Amino acid sequence: MNRLRTYITRRLIHAVIVLFIVSVLIFSIMRLLPGDPILLYLSQSANLENMNQEMIDALTKKHGLDQPLPVQYFRWLTNIFRGDWGRSIFYNEDIGQLMLERFPVTLHLSLTSVIVSTILGILIGLVAAVKRGKLVDKLIMPLTYLGISAPVFWVCVMLMYVFGVELDLLPIAGYTSPFKDFWFSVKQSIMPITCMAIFGIAGCARQMRSSVLEVLPQDYIRTAWSKGLKERQIVIKHVLKNSLSPVVTFLGVIFKNVIGGSVLVETIFAIPGVGRLLVSSIFAHDYVVVQSITFVIALLVLLVNIIVDLSYGWLDPRVRFE
Amino acid sequence: MANNQALVQVQDESPGFSEAPPKVNEWKRFKRVFFARGMVYIGITIMLILVVCAIFAPWLAPYDPYKVGVAGAMLKPSSEHLLGTDSIGRDVLSRIIYGSRTALTVGFLTVAVASVVGTFLGVLSGYFGKAVSAIVMRIVDAVMCFPMNLLALVLAAVLGGGMVNVIIAIAIAMMPGYARLANGLTLSVRENDYVIAAKLAGAKNSYIILKHIIPNIFPPLLVLITMNLGNVILSEASLSFLGIGITPPIPSWGSMVSEGYRHLLRSPHLSIAPGVAVMLTVFSFNMVGDGLRDALDPRLRGLL
């Protein structure tokens, strides 16, 4: 137990250091912007003609933009910890509030997509490995290659056209919370979730297949056969648990991929999530929003990676005692 | 019955017919494993078609991809325009063929930059260890917290659009992958006896790195490069789709798909061909990358 605690502590310290570096990176990128941020800000908010140098100076002072960069950085960081993420120029809203509205949407779709990917991917990969060389496997393999190669946005557009326009089966835009109208929410989210999940299903299936194919010739599987256990039992009890490790690693990759893909999917399907907010903020030069969103996303990815690392201990008992 | 005639106690050393197993020709083995999966042929064929399209585009394309159409906009596929025309009347097929130039150029340049810089950092980190490694790898960890698409998107937007900035943006997003791989590989190669021997003989660090470390970590890096080519093309296409990457009139498959999206009700067919082009390109790189990995070192299965 002690070892576990020290491991978690070490991991958390590592995460904090990384998060710190992340914040510096984000801050620096935003400050790389060409042009004076104040003018940029002002050019958004209106009456550029009425500005004179005095007012510009005053505004600069008000937003603390005359301070040296490290001071600005610390100010930003401490504000975040106090819950003050700043204000969106474009939406004229508190960013914290904006994110609170939008993140659940993105998380709903993303997490569902990850779960679907994992479960389907594991099953498909398992079947392909066990029936290696047979027709099922020969069909699955090329499909997985296509799955990891297909551009997300293209799949979205294609599905949108086929199911939304041509067949008119599914709504092509928008989002409803499942708590408000469950079935409509499902109808609206099927296409986006499918698009986000394709890479995950294909990738997971490949990982799983490869992993199972490595476990199958192991000595302990031969022992299991020699004990007279039935094939189904051997596959589920002996093969599965030992094959899952690489797939769990892949979960981290899938999550990153899904979040990255949400940018495209939400834009295409007009879903009011964080991805779409990011894109529209970028186009609107609303960089404070961009800053905040990327920070939170990095934090989420970090958390997922920690969870993935900890789950190794459950999967492989040898790791627990390291 | 015992046969006692010609009973001879043999004292000589008979060589016997038990020999060592036949020597395996390395190149033959490589070829055999590489082509083991029939689909690799498809991958290589597609890659060849791609390269041919890119190099010989002016001769292959029926029309000038920039020429605004006299024939008419949004035409459906016909015998004159095999894939139809886009919203300003440019021939889609020609734009797709020229698009391969964009894709491959961006692909190779980005991967070149990312791999060289990333590997360099990774090798330094792995070889010198301690402080250097701590700093470099933490930064790598930080950059890897961003989904690649996201990072490339933000960077490209900040830097402004255009091909060069796209290349820089995606390359920065890809570097950590190389750095991490190179770091891990260097760590294991560093402990080998020939490296220690070279150090003891007084060789300079730069010599050791160039002559001993890099040649030995090369194969997995090559595999990563091949696989990343596909990812780069996907990334660039995504950026172009959003309008941040390579914008018209330069033919880019991603921006062509977005045209079909914007005119979804009228001409969705504009999206089909360019998307398929991206998919097949990435497919071929993934295919070849897998074959390379299996042929070079199957132990990499878990890593890559």
Place this chain on the structure above:
Amino acid sequence: MKELLVVKNLKTQFKTEAGLVKAVDGVSFTLNKQEIIGLVGESGCGKSVTCLSIMKLVRPPGEVVDGEVIYQGENLLKYSAKGKEMSSIRGAEIAMIFQEPMTSLNPSLTIGQQLIETMEQHLGLNYKAACKRAADLMEMVGIPKAVERLDDYPHQFSGGMRQRVMIAMALSCNPKVLIADEPTTALDVTTQAQLLELLKDMVEKTGTSLILVTHNMGLVARYAHRVYVMYAGRVIETSTTKEIFANPLHPYTRGLLECIPRLDEEKARELVPIKGLPPNLINMPPTCAFLPRCPYRVESCYREPWAPLRSVDGKYGEHYTRCDVNTLEKVR
């Protein structure tokens, strides 16, 4: 009928890139009730593949191409490897212990789980009863604190302990036949001795018959009732242990025995190894397979690929050998 397991003319082949490997090329032997037989030979002579073939555990590119394995009147080879007949025989009627204790146990399941699953399947015990029996078995094989150790994982056991667990697992459902494929080769000498004594004890207690596969003639001398000597995929000599050690007829058997240092020798004797290497089993030439390494030559060595086993008058039991050369006469 005292015959328990009869193997007739078993042939197993492997299709490799280099050619067709005839790993087992017509092996026959009989295992009687409450008997221990030794299957002896060098690495690569086909003893392990023979055992795997009996259990139908041979994987592609290997394939059993001919022969019969008669157990309780039925030829096991006609059952499918994954079918329910073989499932009900493996573990419950015929059990096997493997050579590598380090990799033969599933690292992500507890020892208890691995012991219990066999019993739940074959004996129909419920969880509690199976647990109790598992603990009893662990104690029988000499693992201290059996009950607590049931919840431990394989990597928490040493090699010798793991092999004991394997023995416990194999005997858990009271099989009639136990095949031990070089059970102690991977372990140190002291552990070897302990484990074999344990095996002998268990076999005597439960009345199981044992096929002991080994390359160690010393073990055979001590534990086996009868011996089958294998070379290049065939049995080349067989008899009772006493007879084989007293009158080894085949030059190979003689060679094996001459390599063993003996405590009761008065003068310092040179250890005489068998020169040469085991043969390449692909494309064997049409002479006796042992010819290149054999100190004797007669005309018949060159004529036939394999001479048939012929019976010889044995002082201590039925004696069969393939070699025409009367090495005993020559020596005397």
